[in-house]
Amino acid sequence: MRVALLILFATSVVMAQPTGHPLAAEPPPPPGMVWIPGGEFSMGSTDPLARPDEAPVHRVRVGGFWMDAAEVTNAQFRAFVEATGYVTTAERPVNWEELRKQLAPGTPKPTDDTLKPGAVVFTPPGKPVQLGDFGQWWTWVIGANWRHPGGPATTIEGKDNEPVVQISWDDAAAYCKWAGKRLPTEAEWEFAARGGLDHKVNVWGDEPIDPARANTWQGHFPDANTAADGFTRAAPVKSFPPNGYGLYDMAGNVWEWCADYYRPDTYARRLDAAANAAVIVNPAGPEKTIDPRNPHAPESRVHRGGSFLCHDTYCASYRPSARMAAPPDNTMQHLGFRCVMDRAEQLQTLPASGTNQEQPR
Numbered sequence: 001m002r003v004a005l006l007i008l009f010a011t012s013v014v015m016a017q018p019t020g021h022p023l024a025a026e027p028p029p030p031p032g033m034v035w036i037p038g039g040e041f042s043m044g045s046t047d048p049l050a051r052p053d054e055a056p057v058h059r060v061r062v063g064g065f066w067m068d069a070a071e072v073t074n075a076q077f078r079a080f081v082e083a084t085g086y087v088t089t090a091e092r093p094v095n096w097e098e099l100r101k102q103l104a105p106g107t108p109k110p111t112d113d114t115l116k117p118g119a120v121v122f123t124p125p126g127k128p129v130q131l132g133d134f135g136q137w138w139t140w141v142i143g144a145n146w147r148h149p150g151g152p153a154t155t156i157e158g159k160d161n162e163p164v165v166q167i168s169w170d171d172a173a174a175y176c177k178w179a180g181k182r183l184p185t186e187a188e189w190e191f192a193a194r195g196g197l198d199h200k201v202n203v204w205g206d207e208p209i210d211p212a213r214a215n216t217w218q219g220h221f222p223d224a225n226t227a228a229d230g231f232t233r234a235a236p237v238k239s240f241p242p243n244g245y246g247l248y249d250m251a252g253n254v255w256e257w258c259a260d261y262y263r264p265d266t267y268a269r270r271l272d273a274a275a276n277a278a279v280i281v282n283p284a285g286p287e288k289t290i291d292p293r294n295p296h297a298p299e300s301r302v303h304r305g306g307s308f309l310c311h312d313t314y315c316a317s318y319r320p321s322a323r324m325a326a327p328p329d330n331t332m333q334h335l336g337f338r339c340v341m342d343r344a345e346q347l348q349t350l351p352a353s354g355t356n357q358e359q360p361r
Contacts, residue, residue, distance in 0.1 A: 030066050030346055034246045036192045038064040040279060043190055044267055045321035047201050049312065053264040054321045058271055059279045062191050066346060067184065068338040070237035070248045071256060072175065075160035077146060077167070080175050089168035090119040090145035090331040102297040102327055119144035119166045119331040121151055122233075122309065125223050131314050137222040138332075146171075149333050150233075161236040163254045163336040169301045169328035172257045172337035180348055181339035183259040186266075186323070187283050188340060189304045193251070193320035195244030203243045203251045203320050214240055214252035214306075214318050221311040233308055234334070250305055251318040254336040258302040260285025262325030264292060297327040307334035 029035065044050075044057040080086060094115040100107065121141040129136045143152035146166045156162070169183075176182050184192070193203050200206055204213055211218055211229035219226040231239075238248045263269070263286045274280050291300035302325050306318035317324060326332075 027346055030341055032069055033066040033341060034069050036065050036067050036188070036245055036340075038062055039191070039196075041191050041194060041198045043187060043321070045201070045319065047319065047321070049201075049316040049319060050321060051323070053266070053323050056267055056271065058267055060187050060191070060283060061279050061281045062185075062188050063282060064343070065184075065188060066341040067188075067192050067245075067247060068181075068340070069242075069246060071163035071254060071336050071338045072172075073161055073237055074146070074156045074164050077164040077175060078160075080178055084178060086171075086174060086178075088146055088166070088171045088331075089329050090166050091117050093117055098329065102294060104296055113142075114140075116142045117145065118142040119149075120333065121149075122222075122333050124225070128220060128223050131221075144333070145331070159236075162234050163237055163249070165234060165254055165333055165336050166331045167257070167336055168331050169257050169326075171331075175337075176339045179339060180345055181341045182345075183257055183337065184340040185282075185284055186258050186260045186302050186304065189256070189258050190320050192245060192247060193243065193305065195242075195247065195250070197244060201319060204241075209251075209312075209318060212240070215249070215308045216252040216306065216318050217309055217311040221314050222309070231308060234336075235308070250320065252306050252310055253308060254305075254334050255303040255307050255317075255324060255332075256305045257335070257337040258304055260302045261287070261289045262300040262302045262323070263288075263290045265290070291325050293325070294327055299328050300325045301328050303335060309334055 038061070040059055040061045042057050043060040045054045046057060094117070096109055096115060100109070118141050120138050121144050123137060123139040125136050141151040144150065144166060146164050147156060148154050149156065149165050172183060194200065195203055197203070197205055202209065209216060215229055215231050215235040217225055218228040225232050234254055240249065242248045243250050266286055269286065270280060270283055285302070289297070289300045291297060294300050302323060304323065306315065306322060310316060310318045316322065326335075
């Protein structure tokens with residue numbers, strides 16, 4: 001009788017499991033990440049604020065994936081550095097042989113002092129300026145890096161929950177690899193940013209931007225920021241409402257690196273290659289770079305989402321369709337990243353460093 005009861009009990013347990021996966025359990029969500037369901041959307045924009053590289057609009061389908069709910073923070077990146085000893089691009093001397101590849105032939109070598117470790121820092125002018133020369137508000141600062149985003153006199157002390165910046169594409173990719181994640185493709189990023197709202201101008205819909213929706217520039221760009229949204233630089237993550245998928249800061253705050261190479265004609269070439277298919281599935285970007293803003297750079301990688309410097313008179317890139325790019329060794333005060341993870345990667349052991357723990361709200 002005892003054996004019969006055990007057999008009966010075991011049979012009932014197996015029968016109660018979902019068919020095809022006996023005794024299998026769904027793994028818990030990766031800490032700090034949200035599930036982005038697969039689906040179709042219209043990639044690109046014809047909005048009056050859109051630039052030519054956002055066209056033509058085309059239908060894209062992406063599979064499901066996990067995405068960091070917020071941008072990678074100073075605290076998370078510090079844990080990576082402490083665990084690995086990693087030295088970021090901005091903390092290393094500039095490699096002249098690599099830099100010269102990005103410059104016009106015959107460009108003279110800068111002085112050794114100029115090639116010391118540093119990064120580009122936003123330095124607002126004291127008066128209105130013509131917007132055709134961004135060199136009027138960006139300055140190369142020796143000693144600027146993720147620990148000192150505005151230069152040696154600045155610090156991230158007390159700013160653990162702000163997004164890490166002065167991060168190159170190479171730095172972001174290294175962090176993702178360590179964390180068992182990866183950078184999103186452009187298509188994944190835009191699909192996630194839209195939060196289920198297709199054919200909309202902004203991540204919250206078609207309503208215009210205001211200081212309560214995202215961390216962008218208010219006032220006269222680039223010389224007078226009223227800080228109506230409460231911030232003149234990066235804001236702590238989750239300071240503004242999430243989109244429909246529960247993702248924070250997909251508009252404004254800091255730009256976010258993506259995996260793809262950049263070309264301004266990516267979408268037209270994509271449609272041609274697909275023979276004008278009705279839907280293009282999981283596009284991964286072009287195989288080679290063309291970037292008119294960096295015409296001599298061997299590589300240029302996409303970044304998305306806009307930043308605290310976005311203003312409609314100059315850069316309305318808080319829109320989910322807006323595209324920007326830079327060489328992978330570029331570091332700037334308004335450029336960070338977030339990671340994604342596939343189902344297969346979820347099943348692997350996550351690092352025990354605690355870097356993936358969700359940040360406090």
